[in-house]
Amino acid sequence: xxPALVILAAxxxxxxGCGTDGGSGDGAITLVITANAISGxxxxxxxxxxxxxxxxxxEAAQKAKGRDVHVLFQxxxxxxxxxxxxxxxxxxxxxxxxxxxxxGIWVGEFAxxxxxxxxxxxxxxxxxxxxxxxxxxxxxxxxxxxDGKRYALPQGTDGRVLYYNRKLFEKAGLPSDWRxxxxxxxxxxxxxxxxAGVPIPIQVDAGTAMGEATTMQGALPLLAxxxxxxxxxxxxxxxxxxxxxxxxxxxxxxxxGLGDPKxxxxxxxxxxxxxxxxxxxxxxxAEGDYFWRAVIEPKAGVAPMANRDADVGYALIPAAxxxxxxxxxxxxxxxxxxxRVLNPFSKNPKPAWELLSxxxxxxxxxxxxxxxxxxxxxxxxxxxxxxxxxxxKFVSDEVLPVTAYRxxxxxxxxxxxxxxxxxxxxxxxxxxxxxxxxxxxxxxxxVGASNVAR
Amino acid sequence: xxTDAAGLGRGRAVGFVLPALVLIGVFLVFPALWTIYLxxxxxxxxxxxxxxxxxxxxxxxTAALGDERFRxxxxxxxxxxxxxxxxxxxxxxxxxxxxxxxxxxxxxRVTEGLVLLAWILPSSVVAFLWIALLDRDExxxxxxxxxxxxxxxxxxxxxxxxxxxxxxxxxxxxxLYGAALANVPPSHLETARxxxxxxxxxxxxxxxxxxxGHVLTNxxxxxxxxxxxxxxxxxxxxxxxxxxxxxxxxIYNVALSGGRLGFGAAISFLVLIINLVVAFVYLRLLRTRxxxxxxxxxxx
Numbered sequence: 192x193x194p195a196l197v198i199l200a201a202x203x204x205x206x207x208g209c210g211t212d213g214g215s216g217d218g219a220i221t222l223v224i225t226a227n228a229i230s231g232x233x234x235x236x237x238x239x240x241x242x243x244x245x246x247x248x249x250e251a252a253q254k255a256k257g258r259d260v261h262v263l264f265q266x267x268x269x270x271x272x273x274x275x276x277x278x279x280x281x282x283x284x285x286x287x288x289x290x291x292x293x294x295g296i297w298v299g300e301f302a303x304x305x306x307x308x309x310x311x312x313x314x315x316x317x318x319x320x321x322x323x324x325x326x327x328x329x330x331x332x333x334x335x336x337x338d339g340k341r342y343a344l345p346q347g348t349d350g351r352v353l354y355y356n357r358k359l360f361e362k363a364g365l366p367s368d369w370r371x372x373x374x375x376x377x378x379x380x381x382x383x384x385x386x387a388g389v390p391i392p393i394q395v396d397a398g399t400a401m402g403e404a405t406t407m408q409g410a411l412p413l414l415a416x417x418x419x420x421x422x423x424x425x426x427x428x429x430x431x432x433x434x435x436x437x438x439x440x441x442x443x444x445x446x447x448g449l450g451d452p453k454x455x456x457x458x459x460x461x462x463x464x465x466x467x468x469x470x471x472x473x474x475x476x477a478e479g480d481y482f483w484r485a486v487i488e489p490k491a492g493v494a495p496m497a498n499r500d501a502d503v504g505y506a507l508i509p510a511a512x513x514x515x516x517x518x519x520x521x522x523x524x525x526x527x528x529x530x531r532v533l534n535p536f537s538k539n540p541k542p543a544w545e546l547l548s549x550x551x552x553x554x555x556x557x558x559x560x561x562x563x564x565x566x567x568x569x570x571x572x573x574x575x576x577x578x579x580x581x582x583x584k585f586v587s588d589e590v591l592p593v594t595a596y597r598x599x600x601x602x603x604x605x606x607x608x609x610x611x612x613x614x615x616x617x618x619x620x621x622x623x624x625x626x627x628x629x630x631x632x633x634x635x636x637x638v639g640a641s642n643v644a645r
Numbered sequence: 646x647x648t649d650a651a652g653l654g655r656g657r658a659v660g661f662v663l664p665a666l667v668l669i670g671v672f673l674v675f676p677a678l679w680t681i682y683l684x685x686x687x688x689x690x691x692x693x694x695x696x697x698x699x700x701x702x703x704x705x706x707t708a709a710l711g712d713e714r715f716r717x718x719x720x721x722x723x724x725x726x727x728x729x730x731x732x733x734x735x736x737x738x739x740x741x742x743x744x745x746x747x748x749x750x751x752x753x754r755v756t757e758g759l760v761l762l763a764w765i766l767p768s769s770v771v772a773f774l775w776i777a778l779l780d781r782d783e784x785x786x787x788x789x790x791x792x793x794x795x796x797x798x799x800x801x802x803x804x805x806x807x808x809x810x811x812x813x814x815x816x817x818x819x820x821l822y823g824a825a826l827a828n829v830p831p832s833h834l835e836t837a838r839x840x841x842x843x844x845x846x847x848x849x850x851x852x853x854x855x856x857x858g859h860v861l862t863n864x865x866x867x868x869x870x871x872x873x874x875x876x877x878x879x880x881x882x883x884x885x886x887x888x889x890x891x892x893x894x895x896i897y898n899v900a901l902s903g904g905r906l907g908f909g910a911a912i913s914f915l916v917l918i919i920n921l922v923v924a925f926v927y928l929r930l931l932r933t934r935x936x937x938x939x940x941x942x943x944x945x
Contacts, residue, residue, distance in 0.1 A: 276690070300691035304692055605903075
């Protein structure tokens with residue numbers, strides 16, 4: 192009886208499998224877009240734009256050309272690491288959406304694994320002759336380039352700043368247009384906030400639970416402020432003095448009550464830090480411009496602040512001391528950005544490219560902004576919208592000139608985890624020297640001892 | 646004596662068994678062999694090694710055995726199995742079964758119903774309830790105990806998931822022991838009571854010898870289940886900083902989140918071996934017990 196049942200089940204499964212094919216016989220094709228965005232949740236504006244603007248307009252445009260194309264949006268609203276795993280597994284099994292949203296930093300490892308292919312290889316020569324390339328600055332194009340080939344269309348770039356709550360600053364007797372010039376001034380402001388009874392004076396992401404956020408909002412900008420890049424001249428930065436300075440700064444925040452060490456360990460710590468800031472419980476928060484446009488945005492944010500423009504200030508992240516940053520800078524930042532790729536296993540690569548390039552047209556890019564702050568990839572669009580939002584202008588005018596990018600190498604995510612673990616160590620009380628030594632050991636195991644600079 | 650009790654003949658018998666064997670081969674034996682092979686490579690989820698994995702021999706195994714995170718995880722798993730399965734579930738399950746053995750009516754039905762409910766609810770729902778219970782900021786437990794801000798899951802991650810798993814899995818032990826206790830002849834217990842035996846003496850000399858086989862079977866099953874249990878992931882995800890990272894979670898974190906599929910496969914194989922050893926020890930104990938019983942029956 193049992194084998195018979197199992198065979199029956201297998202047969203049903205096999206039949207069900209037949210129903211998932213893309214084409215439905217009458218010439219209609221179905222394209223799928225996926226992103227780590229979901230209406231009412233993470234990156235809601237992007238999800239809404241895809242569903243309400245891109246899909247109807249693209250379908251109508253195709254219909255006008257006499258083609259029957261259906262586009263579906265496959266939403267997702269999880270941590271970036273989980274989303275990455277999901278997409279990697281999709282592509283590994285040669286399935287998945289036709290147009291896929293990725294973090295630019297993943298392009299290298301995905302390309303090496305054969306999960307993504309150069310756009311021209313998937314879509315044909317029209318990908319290289321696309322009108323939009325002329326509008327995208329070279330540095331931003333670099334987000335989608337690996338080994339000199341274009342794998343992805345960049346959506347834009349971003350920058351990191353220090354956000355501060357003006358109301359709490361007023362309570363603590365701090366200036367409402369705060370411009371810290373050194374790490375010490377951040378700590379001093381934190382001490383003043385603490386005296387004024389602010390529960391969490393400073394939040395700089397740390398630990399492994401926050402994932403890449405720890406590296407991007409915390410460890411790397413601080414490292415740049417201490418005068419070092421994580422990867423320079425073909426070598427990775429080991430337990431150098433700059434790295435020890437960074438860990439020392441973390442230690443000062445988290446062992447003197449200026450930050451909340453537990454928040455760094457919680458599984459949903461970053462989301463909680465957003466909520467705490469919006470509730471007025473965090474004084475200073477290091478975050479990207481994503482925080483401004485998608486988290487505390489008064490209408491569509493996940494932790495909206497009704498008086499955002501008046502209550503929230505932003506300042507450049509200072510170097511450890513004036514002039515101590517990379518390239519002798521007084522202030523630093525880190526930038527990355529999301530990209531979109533074509534699935535090389537798509538059954539309809541040409542229509543998929545039409546969809547992808549449509550999503551990156553000037554019209555679509557401007558529609559996605561809908562008045563909100565965002566540095567898009569296209570200069571023609573930026574020229575129109577710059578100045579609408581002072582935060583956007585600040586990032587574009589003052590942050591991007593001092594920013595730096597992560598190395599587009601496949602091994603980078605592992606190095607990033609080693610950095611996160613080093614910050615976790617000092618936050619939970621390990622000494623700076625011990626944490627640095629343990630980081631050095633892990634780094635040597637990952638990239639080889641000869642590729643580590645001390 | 647005919648060996649063909651069903652009268653099918655060899656051909657038809659093979660025909661009946663073959664589909665099951667094929668399924669076992671495809672879904673059990675092949676993946677197990679594949680895991681062994683993957684464990685010998687540097688296969689990764691992304692990057693160059695995803696496209697062209699190389700055979701690295703026993704490197705993954707030596708790396709695992711030398712890795713303090715793996716050894717730490719093994720130790721946490723031992724705590725988890727001992728604490729939540731062997732002591733927690735089996736102990737609590739037996740206690741409930743013993744207390745309720747002679748009872749009838751609503752008390753018994755309600756208690757059993759509640760214990761069973763914890764077992765049959767979907768794990769994602771249960772995990773969400775426990776996070777709501779233990780949350781640092783808005784948790785129910787902190788509200789009940791008037792201890793605002795106490796981070797149960799961060800300060801005491803292992804006790805938290807052990808208590809969780811006891812709560813979650815006690816039903817099986819309770820039901821198994823309930824059925825086993827029904828097999829203890831009431832006359833034996835009564836005789837013991839008349840002879841002045843205390844409750845402890847009754848348990849030790851009358852009940853335990855009767856249900857020893859059930860105890861061993863129960864411990865075998867719940868140890869293996871708990872050893873491979875992943876539901877704690879939904880509560881702590883192995884955190885904070887790996888302090889509740891039991892082996893199944895460790896494998897997930899290393900293989901899928903960290904992308905080291907080859908290394909993860911090697912660890913999985915080690916876990917398989919540990920499971921086999923555990924099962925072997927229990928089965929040995931069961932067999933010696935049966936032989937003892939047979940000898941007792943055979944003795945005049």
